[in-house]
Amino acid sequence: MQIIHADIVYSEDREHLAVHPDSYIAVEKEKVKGIWPVLPEEYKSAPLTDYGDGVLIPALSDLHVHAPQYLNRGLEMDLLLADWLDQCTFPMEAKYADPEFAKLAYDAFVDDMIANGTMHACVYGTIHSEATSYLIERMDQKGIKGFVGKINMDRSAPDDLREDPDESIRETEIFLEKYSKNRNTRPILTPRFAPTCTRELINGLGKLGRKYNAAMQTHLVESLWEAEQARLLFPECSCDTEIYERAGLMENGPVIGGHFIFPSEDDIRIMKKYDCYAVHCPDATISVIAGIMKTGTLLDRGLKIGLGSDISAGHHIGVYTQAARAVQLSKLKQFYEPDDNRKITFPEAFWMATKQSGKLFGGTGSLEPGAVFDALVIDGLSDAARKLTPEQVVERFCYIGTKENIKARYMNGEVLFG
Ligand code: GUN
Ligand code: FE
Numbered sequence: 343m344q345i346i347h348a349d350i351v352y353s354e355d356r357e358h359l360a361v362h363p364d365s366y367i368a369v370e371k372e373k374v375k376g377i378w379p380v381l382p383e384e385y386k387s388a389p390l391t392d393y394g395d396g397v398l399i400p401a402l403s404d405l406h407v408h409a410p411q412y413l414n415r416g417l418e419m420d421l422l423l424a425d426w427l428d429q430c431t432f433p434m435e436a437k438y439a440d441p442e443f444a445k446l447a448y449d450a451f452v453d454d455m456i457a458n459g460t461m462h463a464c465v466y467g468t469i470h471s472e473a474t475s476y477l478i479e480r481m482d483q484k485g486i487k488g489f490v491g492k493i494n495m496d497r498s499a500p501d502d503l504r505e506d507p508d509e510s511i512r513e514t515e516i517f518l519e520k521y522s523k524n525r526n527t528r529p530i531l532t533p534r535f536a537p538t539c540t541r542e543l544i545n546g547l548g549k550l551g552r553k554y555n556a557a558m559q560t561h562l563v564e565s566l567w568e569a570e571q572a573r574l575l576f577p578e579c580s581c582d583t584e585i586y587e588r589a590g591l592m593e594n595g596p597v598i599g600g601h602f603i604f605p606s607e608d609d610i611r612i613m614k615k616y617d618c619y620a621v622h623c624p625d626a627t628i629s630v631i632a633g634i635m636k637t638g639t640l641l642d643r644g645l646k647i648g649l650g651s652d653i654s655a656g657h658h659i660g661v662y663t664q665a666a667r668a669v670q671l672s673k674l675k676q677f678y679e680p681d682d683n684r685k686i687t688f689p690e691a692f693w694m695a696t697k698q699s700g701k702l703f704g705g706t707g708s709l710e711p712g713a714v715f716d717a718l719v720i721d722g723l724s725d726a727a728r729k730l731t732p733e734q735v736v737e738r739f740c741y742i743g744t745k746e747n748i749k750a751r752y753m754n755g756e757v758l759f760g
């Protein structure tokens with residue numbers, strides 16, 4: 343048992359933050375036991391860590407991030423999706439054929455993710471088995487709860503990134519076999535997106551999904567170009583999402599669909615039927631996709647939505663920045679298309695980045711009793727002339743905070759050093 347004293351903020355539900363100023367939280371093994379304004383007598387002998395005015399919040403979840411693109415963050419952001427993939431992204435991903443290069447890049451990626459408070463993540467690798475194996479091993483060893491996928495693509499990619507479909511399936515099965523029993527970071531099927539996958543490849547992945555009860559991530563209706571390509575290349579399907587449904591890929595582990603910016607009614611129906619998560623990646627949307635998710639409307643219609651950094655279409659690895667950007671973009675969307683859009687509130691954005699996404703990773707993303715204690719202490723955001731309330735500290739952190747404002751990080755109830 344350990345006790346932490348701080349201001350405590352987490353999502354009560356979609357619309358409300360739970361705020362416990364100047365309170366004590368008891369953590370037993372890796373779980374929250376309770377929160378009190380005055381420490382109960384029975385806990386007075388337990389070790390106490392006092393963060394004073396620091397604000398304790400749940401650690402963040404990044405539901406869409408490309409580890410190999412970490413070295414491209416903040417570069418070539420004036421291109422749009424198809425050109426950005428060809429000119430910027432694919433040449434970088436091809437370098438991961440070299441395992442030594444991959445190690446150097448992936449070590450930095452994983453460290454920066456944790457430094458920025460992300461402890462749960464759905465991560466894309468590249469097509470390369472050796473490099474992607476290193477990534478999943480590294481994340482698992484560091485205790486990050488989540489998924490890593492070896493990307494599959496067998497068309498419309500440069501020669502050095504285009505796989506033979508049989509070979510792609512074989513390598514993916516080896517990856518699933520090897521890592522399905524991991525403690526923290528597990529494998530996930532990762533057909534990149536419809537334009538770079540044939541029906542043969544997607545059906546092969548469907549068989550693996552059933553055999554290993556595997557999760558699946560991909561990019562869904564992310565741009566008008568991509569949605570049109572999906573319809574042209576898979577004319578038997580009414581929408582992008584149906585391509586994966588037909589292969590049986592939605593019936594196994596969790597399904598996480600990046601972007602979901604131009605969904606048809608069929609896309610929405612299928613996502614809801616299988617309880618899938620759509621991922622809003624605001625910076626990526628601004629920089630290379632140029633479309634805005636109907637976040638408020640989709641939330642009101644009961645779709646599960648989380649947030650993603652989408653490095654390097656998005657440029658910032660801290661998901662807290664994406665919570666702020668999601669609020670900003672929802673206002674633009676409502677302004678330009680008022681009929682079918684509603685702006686979201688800050689509590690909704692924070693909930694997407696914590697409690698709503700944390701359900702994917704075994705009961706974390708909250709600080710309520712019973713939650714797995716993955717948490718951050720943030721500080722240094724008030725002004726001398728204006729002391730902020732705990733919920734204002736959290737909001738300001740998402741708008742102008744940096745990793746320097748994260749004073750402590752807890753994973754499974756244990757403090758991380760370094
Ligand atoms: N669509 C297919 N591949 C990618 C990628 O790497 N990033 C983004 N944002 N969209 C994609
Ligand atoms: Fe992406």
